[in-house]
Every structure is written in C-alpha cells, then in structure tokens.
Amino acid sequence: KNQVEQSPQSLIILEGKNCTLQCNYTVSPFSNLRWYKQDTGRGPVSLTIMTFSENTKSNGRYTATLDADTKQSSLHITASQLSDSASYICVVSASGGGNKLTFGTGTQLKVEL
Amino acid sequence: DAGVIQSPRHEVTEMGQEVTLRCKPISGHDYLFWYRQTMMRGLELLIYFNNNVPIDDSGMPEDRFSAKMPNASFSTLKIQPSEPRDSAVYFCASSAGGAEETQYFGPGTRLLVL
Numbered sequence: 001k002n003q004v005e006q007s008p009q010s011l012i013i014l015e016g017k018n019c020t021l022q023c024n025y026t027v028s029p030f031s032n033l034r035w036y037k038q039d040t041g042r043g044p045v046s047l048t049i050m051t052f053s054e055n056t057k058s059n060g061r062y063t064a065t066l067d068a069d070t071k072q073s074s075l076h077i078t079a080s081q082l083s084d085s086a087s088y089i090c091v092v093s094a095s096g097g098g099n100k101l102t103f104g105t106g107t108q109l110k111v112e113l
Numbered sequence: 114d115a116g117v118i119q120s121p122r123h124e125v126t127e128m129g130q131e132v133t134l135r136c137k138p139i140s141g142h143d144y145l146f147w148y149r150q151t152m153m154r155g156l157e158l159l160i161y162f163n164n165n166v167p168i169d170d171s172g173m174p175e176d177r178f179s180a181k182m183p184n185a186s187f188s189t190l191k192i193q194p195s196e197p198r199d200s201a202v203y204f205c206a207s208s209a210g211g212a213e214e215t216q217y218f219g220p221g222t223r224l225l226v227l
Contacts (some may be wrong), residue, residue: 031213032213034215042220042221043117043204043206043218043219043220043221044156044204044218045218046215046216046217049213049215051213089155089156091156100158100169101158103155103156103157103158104155105155106155
C-alpha cells in the first residue's frame, strides 16, 4: 500500500532558527514528490516538485532534498520567520497512475518570538 | 489571474439536505481536482477531470457524492443527501498538465453538516 509518513507531527521553533521536516514514502513506482505549505484557513501552496533525478531543489529559504534510494525527503527551512508558521504537507505521485497522489498528514510548524 | 475560485466559502446545512460546491479553475488549465480535508484523514483526492472528462473518481466516498464539469471554466461537487461525517473542508485545484505540473488550490469550502 502506498504511504507517506511525515515527522515530526508538530514543531515549535524560535524565529531565526533553522528546522528540518522529514518525509518517508513507500509509493512505487515513484514519479515525483512535492512539498506544500498550508496556512491556517487557506489552500495548500506548492513549494517544490522533485522528480527521480533531482536530489535537491530550493525555493528561497526552503530547500528540499530527495533520496530516491532510501525513499526519504526533507524540507529545510533557513532563518525561520513568523510567517513560516503553517502545515507542511509531503505529497508523492506514482508513475503510471495518472494524477494519483498519496498525501502525508503534514507537520504543523509554529515559529515563535 | 484571480486563481482558483470556490463558492461558497462556508456552508452550514442540516443532515439530509443537498449541498452543491462550486469551482472555477484557472483559465487555460486542463486538469481540475476535488479534494477533501479533515483533521483525522488529512487531504484526500476525491476525483479529477482532464479536459472536462472525469478520469479517476476512485476517491469519491460513496454514491451520495457526484461531480460534474460541464465546461472548462466550471465544476460542481454535489452531496445528496448530506451526513454529519461529510463535514470537512473541500478544496478545488487546477493545473496546466498532468502529474508533473503544479496544482493550484482554491481557498476551500468549509462544510458543516448538523
């Protein structure tokens, strides 16, 4: 069964600090992995999309890594800001499955002063 | 572009009533997705369309749910009859292509069935 597991479930950090969120998946055959940011009361917004051949991709202070051999991904946030407080969702797509996506349950990040 | 537009933003209804959620995708996008999000289950894909044709509805929970896309700029998700367990946030998303493309989400419809 295709699954995506994220850790930690929730995280509190001080403004300015870095943090790393983890995503492990068992989706096969793998097509791509996406990280979404979802602010409270809003729809998810795409941060990065990575395919099998990509092992790192950055979007401003967000850097995602992918290890397709170990089926792990991480999202690193540098110099966190209060506006980074949100839920971060890892989503994996299987190839040959059209747009069939498997969602993680998300990591709830809170950045405090 | 205004992004994906959903209406209503909030809906409160009584069990047994019909509920219709509406979505206008981003102009030019040929894929449209309906999702449901709850605290317990997270985000779930219900159904998606390509060029107005339903491609995969395996995520639709039961026959009480139906979705249509009569044209490239409008889609509806209908629940009839509604039940309290249908209470969730329903998102519509669109993309300009298949699995490799970014999906753009609407603001969601928060549904409460009493």
